[in-house]
Amino acid sequence: MASIPERLRTGSRPIDNQFDEAELLYVRCLSDHVDGGRFLPAGIKFPDWSTNRAKYSEPLDVLLPEFEHWGIAGFNVGAIPAQLKIGDSKVYAFAPIHDPTPENYSHTEVRTFKDGVYDNNLKVPTLIKKEFRTRLAAMTTIIKTPALSSLDSQL
Amino acid sequence: MDWTWTQSPDIITNVLDFCCKWGAVMINIDHLSSELTASILTESCSEPTHDAYLSTSKSQPRTALENPLSDFKKRLQALGQLRLNWNSYDAEPPNQIAVGTATLVLELASTIGVVPTRVDPSAENGIVLSFVNGNRYSDIECFNSGDVCGAMHDRAQEPVVWNIGSEPIDLRAALKTIRGFIHG
Numbered sequence: 185m186a187s188i189p190e191r192l193r194t195g196s197r198p199i200d201n202q203f204d205e206a207e208l209l210y211v212r213c214l215s216d217h218v219d220g221g222r223f224l225p226a227g228i229k230f231p232d233w234s235t236n237r238a239k240y241s242e243p244l245d246v247l248l249p250e251f252e253h254w255g256i257a258g259f260n261v262g263a264i265p266a267q268l269k270i271g272d273s274k275v276y277a278f279a280p281i282h283d284p285t286p287e288n289y290s291h292t293e294v295r296t297f298k299d300g301v302y303d304n305n306l307k308v309p310t311l312i313k314k315e316f317r318t319r320l321a322a323m324t325t326i327i328k329t330p331a332l333s334s335l336d337s338q339l
Numbered sequence: 340m341d342w343t344w345t346q347s348p349d350i351i352t353n354v355l356d357f358c359c360k361w362g363a364v365m366i367n368i369d370h371l372s373s374e375l376t377a378s379i380l381t382e383s384c385s386e387p388t389h390d391a392y393l394s395t396s397k398s399q400p401r402t403a404l405e406n407p408l409s410d411f412k413k414r415l416q417a418l419g420q421l422r423l424n425w426n427s428y429d430a431e432p433p434n435q436i437a438v439g440t441a442t443l444v445l446e447l448a449s450t451i452g453v454v455p456t457r458v459d460p461s462a463e464n465g466i467v468l469s470f471v472n473g474n475r476y477s478d479i480e481c482f483n484s485g486d487v488c489g490a491m492h493d494r495a496q497e498p499v500v501w502n503i504g505s506e507p508i509d510l511r512a513a514l515k516t517i518r519g520f521i522h523g
Contacts, residue, residue, distance in 0.1 A: 214426060216459040219471055225478065225490065226459050226467035229428045251427065270500075310486050313463060314500040318490045322476075322498070334425050334460050335417055 185250045192245060194289040200239070201282050205262030209235035209280060209292060210246045212254040214337065215330045223257045223324040225317035231296035231306050237282070241290035243327050254337075255330025263323035264294060270311050274298050278316065408445050411458045411468075415441055418460045431464040431483060440481035440505050441466040447510050453518035455479075470521045477517045479503065479510070489513050491520045 211234070217227030236246045243256050267277040277297040285291050295302055421432035433441075441458065445468070448454055455468040465482040477491040487505050492498035503513045 212427065217462075219457060219469065222471070222476070224459065224467070224469060226461045226463075226469070226480070227426070229426075229430065229462040234428060254427075310482070310488055311500050311502060314480065314488045314490055315498060317463070318492050318498040318500060322492055322494055334421055337425060338420075338422055 186248050186252070188248055188287045189245075192241060192248075192288055192290065194284040194286055197284070197289055199282050199284065203237070203261045203280050203282075204239075205260060207261045208238040208243075208258045209261060209294070210238065210241070210243050210256055210258045210327070211235050212246045212251050213257045213326075213330055214254060215333045218255060218257075218326055218330055221326050223321050223326055225314075225321040227257070228317040228320060230313045230316070231308050232304060233294040235280070235292050235294060236288065236290040237280070237292040239290070241288075245288075245290065247328075253330070253332040255326060255332075256328040257324050258327050259320060259324040263320060265316055265319050268312050268315055270309070270315065273309055273312060276308060276312050276316075407454055408449050411445055411455065412442060414458050415445075415466065418458075418466065421460060425460065426462055428462055430460070430462045433460055433464070433466045433481075434483040436485050437465040437481045437483045440485070440487060440510075441468060443505075443507065444468055444479055444481065444510055444514070447507060448514055451511060451514040451518055453514055453521060470517055472521045475521050475523075477520055479513060479517070481505075487513075489517065491517065 211227075213223065213227050217224045238258075243258065246256055247254055261280055264278050264280065266279075267275055269275045275298075277300065278294060279297070280292050281295050283291050283293045296306055296308055298306055298308075415433075415438050418433050419435065419438045423429075423431060425432060445455070445458075448468075453470060456471040457469045459467050459469065461467045461480055461482070463480070463482065464484075465480060467478050467480045470477040474494045475491075476493070478489065480488045480490070482488070485505060487503040487510070488500060489503050490498060490500045501513075503509050
């Protein structure tokens, strides 16, 4: 198990919710969710998706401390759909929120807001999720190809 | 009768429509690329219920192209054994509802002439059957909740997503839509 570098520790640093549209957010991934160079929508989680932001981390940091053989996917903040509404549904908005943990200052969640309100128990309509994941996956690139599948990771 | 050939999507669509209309014949289609393999099995166009379909499908004739389907079915069973948090992002393993629906999709796909490119677990708890042809991507997602959704995207236009339903008639309609999109 790799150790956490000091540069990632939060310490006394403040929350920084200023995101540039071009800033990359990184996630780790399994081969189940990579087809050629394409990241598949099936790999995207709702309603809160943990990522590492590029402003305060390196891509490989997302594999710490014990995910060495996993892959890395990344997308620009600007690729996150700002909001979605299907039919008569409420308006659901999406945004990155800087959410540092003691050992990972870069930790950022892509959160979902309903009518402008955040609730971590929010139930999001299936079709809203589906469209969000389809759109974002199409804008996501593979930075490191995974050498591990979900079934491998169970061993 | 057992043919293998490479043809245009239009011809394949016509053959599929013919088979659907007249029931009968057994045809293998190796179409466009190694990623897309289609198999049409003998069957009528009637729509059995979910349970009736699964109970009768075992006796249907099989072609050489059954092997990918067989592999996918084995994979489905294995994916059903995943542990909680298998993706390190708190995902639940696919449950029997999702595995059952995905199995039905596979069975129906073999009769529609569009075989998934891949079958994978979903970070949103369930199974996703993906159909990929170049920039054209489509999937059917079978959630643990029993919901079933479809998506189509070609990276050039707005994605299309829709609720499918879990009955054979719903899944068959979705597969035909996907076949037209992927082969179009």
